[in-house]
Amino acid sequence: MSADPFRLGWFGNLTAPEWKTPYRGNDPLTWFNGDFHVDMVQNLERAGFDFIMLEDSLMVPDIYQGTAEIELKHARYAPKMDPVVAAAMLARATKHIGIIATASSTFSHPYQLARQFATINNLSGGRVGWNVVTSSEDRAAQNFGLDKLPEHDLRYEMAEEFMAAVKALWGSWGEGAILADAESGYYADFEKVQPVHYEGEYYKTRGPLNIPAGPNGRPVICQAGGSPRGRDFAAKHADVILAIPNGAAGAKEYRDDIRRRAALIGRDPDEIKVFSVVYPIVGETARDAEEKNAAWYARKQHNFEVQMTHFAATMEIDFSPYDPDQPIPDDVSTNGHQSTLEIWRKQLAGKTIREGFSGMRVQTTEMVGTPDGIAAQMDEFMQEVGGDGFLIYGQPISRQYVAEMTDGVAPALQRRGLLRTSYAHDTLLGNLNSFS
Ligand SMILES: Cc1cc2nc3c(=O)[nH]c(=O)nc-3n(C[C@H](O)[C@H](O)[C@H](O)COP(=O)(O)O)c2cc1C
Numbered sequence: 001m002s003a004d005p006f007r008l009g010w011f012g013n014l015t016a017p018e019w020k021t022p023y024r025g026n027d028p029l030t031w032f033n034g035d036f037h038v039d040m041v042q043n044l045e046r047a048g049f050d051f052i053m054l055e056d057s058l059m060v061p062d063i064y065q066g067t068a069e070i071e072l073k074h075a076r077y078a079p080k081m082d083p084v085v086a087a088a089m090l091a092r093a094t095k096h097i098g099i100i101a102t103a104s105s106t107f108s109h110p111y112q113l114a115r116q117f118a119t120i121n122n123l124s125g126g127r128v129g130w131n132v133v134t135s136s137e138d139r140a141a142q143n144f145g146l147d148k149l150p151e152h153d154l155r156y157e158m159a160e161e162f163m164a165a166v167k168a169l170w171g172s173w174g175e176g177a178i179l180a181d182a183e184s185g186y187y188a189d190f191e192k193v194q195p196v197h198y199e200g201e202y203y204k205t206r207g208p209l210n211i212p213a214g215p216n217g218r219p220v221i222c223q224a225g226g227s228p229r230g231r232d233f234a235a236k237h238a239d240v241i242l243a244i245p246n247g248a249a250g251a252k253e254y255r256d257d258i259r260r261r262a263a264l265i266g267r268d269p270d271e272i273k274v275f276s277v278v279y280p281i282v283g284e285t286a287r288d289a290e291e292k293n294a295a296w297y298a299r300k301q302h303n304f305e306v307q308m309t310h311f312a313a314t315m316e317i318d319f320s321p322y323d324p325d326q327p328i329p330d331d332v333s334t335n336g337h338q339s340t341l342e343i344w345r346k347q348l349a350g351k352t353i354r355e356g357f358s359g360m361r362v363q364t365t366e367m368v369g370t371p372d373g374i375a376a377q378m379d380e381f382m383q384e385v386g387g388d389g390f391l392i393y394g395q396p397i398s399r400q401y402v403a404e405m406t407d408g409v410a411p412a413l414q415r416r417g418l419l420r421t422s423y424a425h426d427t428l429l430g431n432l433n434s435f436s
Pocket residue numbers: 054055056057102132133134135136223224225226227228229230231242243244277336337338339340391
């Protein structure tokens with residue numbers, strides 16, 4: 001017995017591609033022109049991925065050791081392009097795949113964001129999604145005129161209002177508002193374009209929007225809430241939810257919990273697709289894959305630096321003053337990604353700072369094998385979870401890794417009848433809700 005067909009999404013960064021591999025080509029310098037990411041998204045579409053999700057952050061981190069040196073040495077957070085702008089280009093270069101762009105509710109205004117996403121939803125023919133984040137760094141807040149980030153749960157409260165305002169703006173053009181009727185002389189019917197007069201505690205907008213929302217009346221909504229507050233938010237608003245689960249059992253717990261929260265507020269849980277983050281290590285033979293995996297763990301100093309800067313950037317906690325050969329202090333807290341801190345706490349328990357960080361990966365489910373071996377592991381994982389999809393995360397991304405997934409693993413999944421071989425619908429929402 002195998003799992004029902006499931007979906008693949010791709011965790012995309014608009015940052016420098018892998019620049020240390022012998023297969024780097026010229027991309028580490030030329031990616032700024034967009035070609036690397038256009039080629040990547042076209043490959044993902046050829047392989048049957050439902051979407052690429054373009055992550056985002058809004059700062060050059062300098063928390064670790066109080067300087068941006070190690071961050072810029074590894075270039076994990078910066079330079080980074082704006083996903084909303086790049087989404088327009090990627091949509092133009094493709095026909096079927098969904099393009100989900102991250103944008104922060106904390107650092108935007110509802111009118112501006114509703115307009116940008118309405119624009120790309122129109123430009124893409126309904127293939128765009130918005131990954132709603134509330135951001136997690138004071139450094140980002142300081143780039144937007146604030147000293148500190150609003151507190152974690154308050155950010156979600158503000159995001160609730162933000163969503164309400166954005167949805168009202170997307171609804172401000174009624175169906176059939178565009179007439180383009182040369183006979184009557186009316187391009188748009190003013191009675192179908194109405195102000196929204198949204199007024200909350202944090203946001204106020206008059207409306208109407210100056211552009212219709214496009215296909216389906218709205219872009220797809222994506223979210224990755226992990227805390228109880230975040231899960232409620234995701235269960236209420238999202239079509240796509242991203243999660244970093246602790247193995248298949250953790251993924252099942254998370255998905256069941258989201259579905260339960262959705263049902264409690266009267267949503268059909270099947271409207272929501274949960275994507276679990278995985279980072280398959282692929283080899284031509286099982287041994288080759290094992291060696292690659294071992295080589296990853298052997299890059300201790302590199303991994304240590306990368307993970308320490310990553311941790312410092314997202315949690316704004318700097319472990320550099322501590323002795324790396326002592327256990328991790330357990331009295332740390334964050335106003336950033338709270339659920340992620342909990343996952344890390346579990347992974348680091350009982351280890352020294354150096355051991356913990358040099359052996360840490362963002363995802364917590366190991367998949368290592370040949371393309372067909374990975375397909376079998378995904379099948380088994382999905383049988384336990386019960387459905388939806390995987391978000392493939394391989395950072396930093398190389399053309400070689402894209403090929404391993406799009407020409408190796410994806411066809412192996414298709415041969416097993418587990419992955420779509422074509423797109424039956426024109427819009428991302430349509431494809432998410434069916435395989436036919
Ligand atoms: C797969 C995945 C992708 C994410 N992408 C982003 C991102 O691009 N930008 C961002 O600020 N946060 C991102 N986050 C963080 C989430 O938006 C959220 O803050 C995090 O999951 C913690 O949730 P919590 O605040 O409810 O604990 C991502 C999280 C996950 C699991």
